[in-house]
Amino acid sequence: MKLQLKRMRPSAITYGVVAGLLAVGVQVFLGVRPPPAYGICMACHSRDVINWIVNHLVGTRWEIAPVSVTLPLLTTVGLFIGASVAARRNGEYRRLSLGRRGRNLVYGILVMNAAILAIGCPTRLLLLGAYGEVQGLVGIAGLIAGIVAGTLLLKKGVVD
């Protein structure tokens, strides 16, 4: 069993199926709602964690999803730990630096700001679209346009 888990190299399709079933499953069976279509979101769940902490420390009333009021959703924390375990078990943990620290810090801020306005990270936009929410479908259209634009910029060497 241990050996099998170590050798496991699931395809992206496996991830898609498992993540899709989990995202809907936790909402339907395990009470991760309201709002609906909130099963997986890297941006919104991070926002809930940060806003929950800030609200409790400073007494602000920043937006938190109803499901996160008592304790925030910890998807991002779990995902980080899970990925750490996977990397260490399979000998893929490497301390590495590509010299893009400052730039990535700025991109992180920009991505989070865009995600909060678009009501979710790419994963949740797909989830909202699958739920039939118009804003999710519109967001996916914008997302695709943005990726195409970004890829062309990379291809032409405007940014690296």
Added chain:
Amino acid sequence: MLPALVTLLMGLVLGYLAQRSRICFIGGLRDFILVRDTELVKGAITFFLTAWLAFSAANALGLTDLRAPALQSKDAPASVPAAVAPAATGLNAIFPELTSRLASTKASLWVMTILAGIGLGLFSTLANGCPTRQHVLAAQGLRDARFYLVGFYLGVVVSYLVTKPLLAFYMYTKGIW
């Protein structure tokens, strides 16, 4: 208490799988455009299709109601009772309530969602991966991804202190809102 625990455990599973499969929903389309590699984009499409089928199945079994709006809107129309709701045809057969949601979505919301979506896609592509992938890379020891995460979490504070007030002020002065 329970939802936090459930999502923590779900995150562990997703993190393990994401690290092994190198999944990235942004990187999928990027790889397809750059080198015609369809591996990752298949993951994104599969996720969408699986979630759609699962939502539809849950709806058909009465476990969830897809007619409930997923997003709170200031002037959301009251949900139509099932008894008087028109039969689902056309687009509504795929996504219940889609046409009424289309009709009730304000133009300003369309523009903002499109622009925010473009920004999300553009900056994620330039940062070399979607938030999920950046979490995985950071967990694998990539320092740059850790700086991305610092910015990502800092971005929440920036958003609520700077971006949202500025946007609200702009929309107020333009009379959009």
